[in-house]
Amino acid sequence: MAALVNKNILLCVSGGIAVYKAVALTSKLSQAGFNVKVIMTESAMEFVTPLTFQAMSRNDVYYDTFDEKDSSKIAHIDLADWADLVLIAPATANVLGKLAHGIADDMITTTLLATTAPVWAAPAMNVHMYSHPAVLQNIDILDKRGVRFVEPSEGFLACGYVGKGRLEEPEKITDIIINFFDKKDIQLLKGKKLLVTAGPTREKIDPVRFFTNHSSGKMGYAIAKKAAEAGAEVTLVSGPVSITPPFGVTTIKVETAEEMYGQVMKYFDGADVVIKSAAVADYRPAQTSDLKMKKKDGSLMLEFERTTDILRTLGEQKSHQILIGFAAETDHLEKYAEQKLKSKNADLIVGNNIMTEGAGFGSDTNVVSFFRKDGTVAELPMQSKEQVAEALISEIDQLIKGRIT
Incomplete structure (x- = not known):
């Protein structure tokens, strides 16, 4: 817990009735070593x-924008600058709506607009309020701006309903x-430039049809x-x-394999690590029609x-880059992954059998193995794709350290 000392949480x-949980949350955060x-x-x-x-919290509590507890400071600006993380808990439909549309009519919303710290929101409301289109739209707006949400849990709500909405x-x-x-x-990859590809490509047949895959x-x-x-x-x-x-990611949208190739080559020279996870079409129609x-x-x-x-092109042209490819197979995973590792001159292949339960396209989970150049294979259990990503980041860190030594 010592590493958390001097980390500032603005709650x-x-x-809402969930305010009583915010009291317990203040206590838990303080006990963990945070300044709250x-x-x-x-x-x-x-x-x-x-x-x-x-x-x-053993700190003053703020609720009035015009109550300046220290005359040498503007309270809401001082708090906005002080925070390492801002957490809205409980986050009601009202405060989410205000933040989504830039309304600053009280101490909380004024401070939220002034902070540059990460902002998290933990919603708590009636199940029907939480699923209302206006609320969902506001959540989507905030999500796109980088607000991170701590999803409410399901259970018995104070209003008598049972469903999603509990803090x-x-x-x-x-x-x-x-x-x-x-x-x-920790910031394992601080200072490194990563180039990542994702998703499918679409290869045009005519104005209404295209050739693609399930990625x-x-x-x-x-x-x-x-x-x-x-x-x-x-x-x-x-x-x-x-x-x-x-x-925080620079995202470039493409449609075809040719467009993806062009953008990858544009950024390849400046990259330290390239992760080729996109399912790029191996073939495209030789002729297309401008009419249906x-x-x-x-x-x-x-x-x-x-x-x-x-x-293969990246493997032939790489100089300093660490090159990672993916192999999605339906059979003989180890054979094909090892072949790909050598033929594409990759540093690592992330292989998965898409026929395995929990590892198919579109799933929130994955079951992968890391095929390394030294011949070793690390088999990961079924886990979320974010957990697989975290494991891959650790693997990349080891590859970088191996080059340094």
Whole structure:
């Protein structure tokens, strides 16, 4: 816990029955070694008095924008600058709506607009409020701006409903924050430039049809996100997917294999590590039509031609770069992954059998193995794609250290 000393958490408490959990959260964070200061809305003070939070945090509690406790400072600016992390808990539909639309009409919202620290929100509200289109839209807006959400849990709510809307337990929120600062302090890839590819490509047949695959891009986006959190400068070249780009990542959208090849080569020379996780089409139609192809009697024959093998090209041209490829197979994974490792001159191949339960395209989980140049193989259990990404970041760290030594 010593590493957490002098980490400052600004807890913004908005009005709802879950305010009582925010008291326990203040206590847990303080016990973990964080410095905690609390801002409350007027509605929050209807449930719990400021004195309670003052006793738990051993700091002044703020609730009035015009109550300057130190005349030499502007309170909401001082708090905004002081925080290493700002946490809104509970985050009501009201405060999320205000923050999404830049409304600053009280101490909390004014401070939120002034801070440059990471902002997290832990929603708590009625299950129907949480699923209302307006609330979901506001959450989406904030997510795209980089606000991180601690998802509410499911259970019995104070309103009598059972469903999603309960503020996550204080112990779990505290653990998530501890984990965040532990990883932030480590910053395994700080100063490194990573180039990541993700998603499928689309190869045009005619204006209404294209040739593609089932890749969702989830694995590549998880890698880009975790690499950025590890301190890397990340460029993500993405095929067409429906995922929100990770915060702090430069994302370049492409459609075809040729477009992906062009963007990868544009950024390749400046990269320290290249992770080729995209499922790029191996073939494209040799001829395309500018008009919709009309159906005719009988069968249709299309001729396909090879696309540029991006991983092989990178392997042939690499100088200082660490090159990592992916092998998604349906059989003989070890054989094909090891062949790919050698033929593409890669430093690591992340292989998975897409027929394995929990490892297919579109899944939130994956089951992978790391095939290394020294012949060793590390088999990972089924886990979330973000956990796989974290394991890959550690593997990259070892590859970098191995080159230094």
